[in-house]
Amino acid sequence: MTLMLASVLSREEAETALAYGADIIDCKDPARGALGALSLAQIKEIVAAVAGRRPVSAVVDLPHDAAHARQAFEEAIETGVEYVKFALPSTPDADEIIAALAPIAKRVKLVAVLFADLHPDFSRLPALAKAGFHGAMLDTAHKHNGRLIDIMTVGALSEFAASCHELRLAAGLAGALEPPDVPRLLVTGADVIGFRGALCEQGDRQGALSAAAVALIRDLIPTRPDVVEEMAAEWALIARGFIQPPGVDDTDCVFLHDYVLPMEVGAYAHEYGHTQRVRFNVDAEVTRAEISDDMRAVFSYDVIMDAIKMILASGHVAMVETIAERLAESVLLHERVRAVTVQVEKLDVAPGAVGVKIRRERHDHKRAVPD
Ligand SMILES: O=C[C@H](O)COP(=O)(O)O
Numbered sequence: 470m471t472l473m474l475a476s477v478l479s480r481e482e483a484e485t486a487l488a489y490g491a492d493i494i495d496c497k498d499p500a501r502g503a504l505g506a507l508s509l510a511q512i513k514e515i516v517a518a519v520a521g522r523r524p525v526s527a528v529v530d531l532p533h534d535a536a537h538a539r540q541a542f543e544e545a546i547e548t549g550v551e552y553v554k555f556a557l558p559s560t561p562d563a564d565e566i567i568a569a570l571a572p573i574a575k576r577v578k579l580v581a582v583l584f585a586d587l588h589p590d591f592s593r594l595p596a597l598a599k600a601g602f603h604g605a606m607l608d609t610a611h612k613h614n615g616r617l618i619d620i621m622t623v624g625a626l627s628e629f630a631a632s633c634h635e636l637r638l639a640a641g642l643a644g645a646l647e648p649p650d651v652p653r654l655l656v657t658g659a660d661v662i663g664f665r666g667a668l669c670e671q672g673d674r675q676g677a678l679s680a681a682a683v684a685l686i687r688d689l690i691p692t693r694p695d696v697v698e699e700m701a702a703e704w705a706l707i708a709r710g711f712i713q714p715p716g717v718d719d720t721d722c723v724f725l726h727d728y729v730l731p732m733e734v735g736a737y738a739h740e741y742g743h744t745q746r747v748r749f750n751v752d753a754e755v756t757r758a759e760i761s762d763d764m765r766a767v768f769s770y771d772v773i774m775d776a777i778k779m780i781l782a783s784g785h786v787a788m789v790e791t792i793a794e795r796l797a798e799s800v801l802l803h804e805r806v807r808a809v810t811v812q813v814e815k816l817d818v819a820p821g822a823v824g825v826k827i828r829r830e831r832h833d834h835k836r837a838v839p840d
Contacts, residue, residue, distance in 0.1 A: 471655055473690045474526070474641070474663035475683060478507060480518035482678040486668070487522055489683035490692075492661075493552070494519050496527040499665050499674045503610045504528045504556050504582060509544055516549040526552035526580070531566070538566070542573045550577070554606065557581040557593060564596045571600040578603035584610040585620045585644060591629065594636055604639030604660065605629075612666065612674060617644030618653060623775040624782040627657040634658070647672070651689040652768070653775050656802065662690065719757035720807055725773045726750050733785040734792065734815065741785060748822065749777055750812040751796065755805045768805040776800055789813040789825050797829040807831050 475491035476499065477483045483494050496512045498505035506528040507515075516525050527550045529541050545553045553573075557563060570579060579602045583589035586609045597605055607629060609617055617626070626642060633640035642654055643663030654662055666674035668683045728751075731744035755768040776799040786792050793811045800809045808831065814824030 471659055471690055472661045473687060474643070474661050475668055475678075475686075476663065476665035476674075477515065477678065479511070480514050483515045483518050483525075485678050485680050486683055487519065489680055490687040491683065492523060493663075494523050494525045495552075495554075495663065496525065496550070497665065503584070503608055503612065504530075504554065506530050509548055512545070512548040512550060524551035526550055526554055529553055529555045531555045531558065538569070539573070542570070542577070546573070546577045552578045552580055552603065554580045554582050557583055557597075557605075559588065559590050563590070563593055567593065567596045567600045567602070570602075574601035574603070580604045580606050580639070580641065582606045582608050584608060585617055586610055586614050591632065594632055594638065598636035598638050602638060604641055605633055606641030606643060606661065606663065608663070609644030612645045616646055616650060617642060618646070618650050620644070622778055622782065623653055623657060624779040626654065626659070627779065630658045630660075645674075648685055648689060649767075649769055649771065651686065652803065653771055655690070656772075656775070656799070720754040721757050722752050723755050723768050723770055723773075724750075724752045725770050725777075728774065728777065729816065730777065730781060732781050732792075734787075734789060736787040745818070746816040747789070747792075748812075748814045748816055748824075749796070750810075750814075750826075751777075751800065752810045753800050753803075753806045754808040756807060768803055772803060773800060789815060790827075793825050793827045794829075797827060801829060801831050 472492035474493040474495050475486035476495040476497040477486050478498055486494055494515065496507045496515050498507050512527045519525050527545055527548060529545045532538050532541055542553060558566065573579060581597050581602060583605060585607050589607065594605060607617060609620065630640040639660040641661040641663060642657065642659045645666055646662065646664055647667055651662065664686055666672050667686055668678055669676040670679045728749040729746055732747040733744050734740065734747055751773050753768060753773065776796055780792055780795050793813045797809050797811045800806055808828060810826065810828045812824060812826040814822040816822055
């Protein structure tokens with residue numbers, strides 16, 4: 470389950486974030502940069518307003534010397550927050566700083582933030598785990614330099630999440646994210662996705678929080694288990710014929726055509742060690758959207774491109790059939806997709822094109838309905 474973190478700067482904004490379903494209320498002053506800390510008094514006020522309805526996180530500015538660092542964390546803990554985030558420095562003494570925070574990690578969930586646009590050092594992850602940190606979160610330091618997803622590919626973000634999970638660390642992602650990024654990031658397996666700009670009027674992270682924007686992001690992230698149960702109950706009614714399933718027989722086609730990329734592919738010895746051109750044609754049959762021009766109703770072709778890039782990043786694949794199967798499988802991970810046709814062609818083998826075309830259907834579609 471991926472949680473939605475909403476950065477807020479006041480108790481009023483915290484109420485909006487809560488009302489529209491944020492899972493973690495993150496105290497932050499966006500005017501003071503990517504990890505701008507609020508004052509202790511402001512954090513206390515938000516903690517009091519949230520009153521345990523959801524966990525609250527706060528940012529600590531990491532002072533240079535150890536004594537002041539400990540004091541800053543102690544003060545943050547006293548505010549009653551459940552998570553404390555801080556920017557992990559990329560200085561040579563980072564491992565020492567991490568080790569010095571081990572006693573603090575026993576008392577509060579510590580999250581180290583790594584900035585994707587400042588050459589993050591992923592070799593520090595084991596030290597975080599050793600010191601008992603709760604997790605690591607990627608964010609962007611300079612919001613005008615693009616979204617996290619522009620800086621790191623979905624494949625690289627998935628690797629980050631997997632490395633965290635191997636070390637039993639929670640993995641968080643944030644960084645000028647926009648609504649269309651959400652379905653793309655869900656496949657990374659991140660535990661938390663964090664937002665500020667996307668929750669504000671006109672996407673301005675220093676502007677006011679917008680209830681509609683918070684609701685949109687909430688709807689794009691699969692809901693909490695209790696809501697899933699509610700949906701299951703609705704499916705039960707559908708199964709018994711009490712209510713009609715929404716547009717259950719109607720599909721539209723989202724496609725990616727003539728997408729050509731260089732790829733290491735082929736079973737012959739001479740096909741190893743270099744790339745050849747591979748063309749992708751993908752047609753995804755998706756459940757028809759009820760509302761038009763609304764992100765919530767959309768399965769994006771970006772997701773198909775991401776899936777292809779992830780397969781490419783995994784290295785040499787001997788058979789185009791394997792590529793087609795993997796691609797079909799990852800497109801079908803998205804619930805709106807009912808069936809997918811994937812055509813994968815090698816363009817440099819013969820004067821024309823050679824390859825494979827497969828069609829795969831979602832089999833759990835009917836099984837989602839309880840007996
Ligand atoms: O912790 C999450 C952030 O506050 C993200 O802010 P942003 O979406 O404006 O980059």
